[in-house]
Amino acid sequence: MCSYDTIENVSFYVEATSALLGVGGALCIIVSYLSYKNLRTFYFRILFYISITDGLKGAIFFIPANLLKITEICIISAVTTNYMTMASSIWTLLISVIIYQATANSSVKVEKYIRNWSIFVFCIMPFFYLLPLSTNSFGLIDINCTFKENIDGNLWRLGLFYIPGWIMIFISFYAYNKVFKSSNLELVDESTKTLLKKVTLYPLVIIILFTLLSILRILMITIPESCALEYFSTAVMGIYAAHGFWNAMIFFTTPSVQILICKRKMSFSSGKSSVTYSSQASSGSNINLLDCPSLLIKESISLKDYHKY
Template sequence: MTYDENTINQIEEVLIRIILITNTLSAVGATLMILTYFKFKELQTFAFRIVFYLNVSDLILALSNMLLVKKDFNNDDPILCLIQSYLINASQLSSIIWTAIIAFILYQSCIKNQNEQSFNICGYLFIGFCIPFSISIYPFFTHDYGFAGISCWIKEDIKHPVRSTIVRYINFYIPLMLIILYNSSVYIFIICKLYGISQQQTKFIYKMISYPLILIICWIFTAFNKTYEEIQDQQQIWLLYLSKALSGLMGFFNYLGYGFTPQVRDQCARYCCKRNSKSVSVELELKNQQSLDTSQNTEEIKSRNSVNSQRDSVQGELSFIAELY
């Protein structure tokens, strides 16, 4: 299906708005999680450190997607185009790899009964950052990075279109599909093992269900859109819009699913209450604040006791996710 120039311009304008809006939300979500991690020492645990690394990847990806997005983009700055291509390829690989690392850690905690002290953070950093950012270098030597629509990534080789498709699948879509299968398999296995054992474990199960769904929802339409385009040699505009919107929101969804947990909300609420109490000069408000602090301390004690009881109830099997919640 071919489109006239006016239609193409309209499509590009809509895509630019979608990319800017969704990636801005992802960048804001990832930034909030990163700042929260550094602000509150109570959150600087092993579990939140892994989530912190995931959000770093999401932030790089969101900023990279917005780097050269503009109307009438014509690749007039090849150096910036190459930088964007590299950062997009490396950061999106890194992001999905970190979701697989989280799934692996949950599996080790639940099935193998390993505590967090047995996990090697340096190994995870190597897998989550060094590998994707290293293997993303080779397209520089094969000259596969370049102009790809309204931004830069794996460029379209007009003379050898099949080669461009193969490079894209090797660089991203095949690893994406493998990680989706791996994450889904791990969480299904964990859910089957824990379902119905206790009420606390059942609550954890419902939280874990969202993890593989985030990855699937954000990227399945992108993979389907690219496959459909290659097979049918045409583009479904609604599918293109949907794939760009959901893939752009991955960082935002990861923030909601992995980072914006009750423990994070409690820390932020206590911080805001402390800041507000400094500006209160009326005695009645001070008394109300003291009453609120007392109530919060009581709730905090209950919350900690609840978390401890949750950890005891699972006998260390879900210590990673218990730290988050």
């Protein structure tokens, strides 16, 4: 089972099956967000954008290798997968940045953040991923289109994929580390702390994906090609293609999402959720950062400022 044709067929079906899970997971999040108005908080709105990028990235893995041999299709595939991966990572970073700002006693203007992030991700960033065209650095590697295995291709790969990816990972790690060590977190209710822990799983997925891809890249450079390496590559690309599925697993195990989808009574504005306006106004000690449209999110004030109320 070490012939090129066998490996190519196995790789395609593994990646396509994983991509089907990834696209399905992303679509489930998108449909849920559009179907339930109570999910349209800043956190789920960003996750909605993440799911769009995951779905588009996953769809590329359905393209068979014979079509990817067409230059135009290969270029579209390479640009899409690399750009969508970075876009997903940047949106995930935004969640950690906003939560960090909220717990660091600084003003949190969520709408401004999202607007600026949207302009950068959707209007500016795509041009960066078109730059490798100037050096003809996209090509078909095995059954996937990505940066070519040459000096120019590897430089673009580092500059547009691995370096920015790991920088975002370290920023997210720093932000969440500060959040969970913050004394202000004591002001937050237990259900929100649980949700915060769930939120940290999204960058964890990205960390795992980038770690696996980095290990694969190192192995491809340092050891000769072998059947074992080819199948390891297939496994890594399969996990990578299923990104939307891993996010969906986190999303649908989030307590507030489960309660809402199970049609239990839940109202963020009438005092029936774990944290509401009435409880906030009376005690000032329970502030839900993510699950309800709290003053923190709507009026852009810090935990410290809110506590003064």
